[in-house]
Amino acid sequence: MAERTKKQRPTTPREQTSTTETEAAPAAENADRLKAELDGLLDEIDEVLETNAEDFVKSYVQKGGQ
C-alpha cells in the first residue's frame, strides 16, 4: 500500500529543481503567461473594487448565524 502511494505521488519540490533545461523553457513561458493573466485580473480589480474600500469594509457587519 505504502509503495503504491509513493509511486502515485508527484515529485517533491526538491526533485523538481533538478529538471533539465528543456523542461525549464516551457515552465518560464508558463510563468510569463500566468503573470500576464494576473496583471489583467488586477487591472479589472482596480476597475470594480468598491471605490471606498474603508467604508465598505467597515460597514460590512453581519448578525451571527449558524
Next chain:
Amino acid sequence: MAIPKVSGIETEYGIVVRNADLNAVTASSMLINAFLGRTETRTAWDFFDEQPGNDARGLLLGEILAPDIETHLVNTVLTNGARYYVDHAHPECSTPECRTTTETVLYDRAAEEIMRRSMQRAKALLPNDGEIVVYKNNSDGKGNSYGCHENFLVDRAVPFGRLVSQITPHFVTRQVFTGAGKVGCEAPGSVPGDIAYQLSQRADFFEEEVGLETTLKRPIVNTRDEPHCDPAKYRRLHVIVGDANMSEVATFLKVGTTAIVLSMIEDDALGNDLVLAHPVTAIRQVSNDPSLRTTIALANGKRLTALELQWELLDQARSWADRHGLDSVTVDDGKRILEEWENVLIGLERDPVSVANVVDWVAKKRLVDGYAERHLLQPTDVRLKAIDLQYSDLRADRSLASRCGLRTLVDHDAAVRAIEQPPETTRAYFRGTCLARFADDIVAANWDSIVFDVGRDPLRRVPMMEPLRGTKALTGDLLASCANAAELIGRLSETAPT
C-alpha cells in the same frame, strides 16, 4: 454496507443594504418575496417535525442550547424542492436532497442563480438606487460568522462515537482544498496582523470537538439529531464546519470526499490510525498555514501535515472502493471524486498556484498578494479585506470570483433549469412536482411531508420518510396521470406511501 449518500447544502448568505433603510431581516424577506412574486405560489414551510434540540448523543440539553425555530419569518418551498427562507437575519437557501454530488453542485449553483434573481428583482422594487447585495461567504471579519452546512444521509446503525472520531480528521484537513480563504483572523484573543491570510473562513469559530451548538462555541462535529426521514434507519449528519465555496470544483470536492469518507466509516473500513489528538487546535493550525507545512498531532503520537493526512485518506478510499465498490456515491461520480481528489492534492503539493482555478483560498490569495504587490500595500491594508469580501459578491458585475478563471462543472442553462425543476432521483422530485402542479391545494410542505387541503376535512399529510422514494421513476407516471390534488390523494390512499 454503505448506504446511498443523499446530500444537500444549506447556505446562509451575507447581506448588505445600500441606499435604503432596511434591517437585515426585512431585507432578507424582501429578497425572498421579490423572487417569489414572479415565479412561485407561496407555500408555507411546515415546522411539524423540526427538532433542532435533539442530540445524537442522547443528551437532553436541547431546550437551552438549540437555536430557536423562527416560525414567524418568511419561509417557503420552491418547485425545485429547495427551501428558501430567512434564518438569523440572513437569507438562506437549502438545496433539495440529491442522490449524486454532481447534482448537489448543480443545485448549489441554482441557489446562487436564485439569489442573483432575488437581488435583481428587489432592486427593481426599491426607489432611489436602493439595492440589496448578497455575499456567499461565512464571516464579516469582525467576529460574526454564518454557515454553509452540508447534510448527508448516514446509517443509524453506525455508532455515533466512532463516526465523530473518524470523520474529524477529514473535517480538519479537507480545508486545504475546501477553504474559501480569509484575510486576517477572528479567533478569540488574536491580534490584528498576526495572521495575514488563512485557508478557511470558518476555522476561527470552532471551539469544541463535538456538540449541539451551531451559533456559539461551535463544534467540529454537530450532534443535531433531526433526520427529516425515518429515524429508526437513518441519521442526517449536519456538517457545520465547512466554508461556502465560489469554486464549483471545490464544492464538488467538499461534498464528494466527505460522502466517500462517510461511506468508508459505514463499512468500518477506516481505522483509528488517523484520529487526531487535539482537533480544535489542529483545525486552526491547518487554516493558519498557507505554506501547508504545519504538522498536526495524531492520537497515536505521530505528526502529519494536512496534505499527508489527506493522501492517507485518499489511499484508504481507493482501497475501500476496490473492495466495496462506489455504489454509495454512484460509480460515475465516485470515479470523478477520486480523480479530482488526487489532482488537487498533487497540485497543492507541487505548487498551490497550480490549482488557483479550483481552490478558492488559492485563487483569492493570488488576487490579494498580487494587489498588495502592485500597490505596495501592508498586509493589514483595508483594500485587501475589501478584495476578500468582494470575492464572494454574487452580483455578476462585481464578483471577483467570477473573474479569476475558476473551472466550472455546471452548464449555465442547466443551473437556470434547476431553479424550477427538481432532481429526479430523490423524494425532492415528488415535493417539487406537487408544488409545481398543485400549489393551490398545498397548505405546507417540509423535507419529509406535504400537507394538502383538497376541500375535505381534515387536511391530508402525505409522509415522505424515505429520501430515495418519491422519485420520478416511482411517482412520475402517477403524478402525470392525476389531474388535480384530490385525485392524487385518492390514488395515494389506494397504494403504498411514496
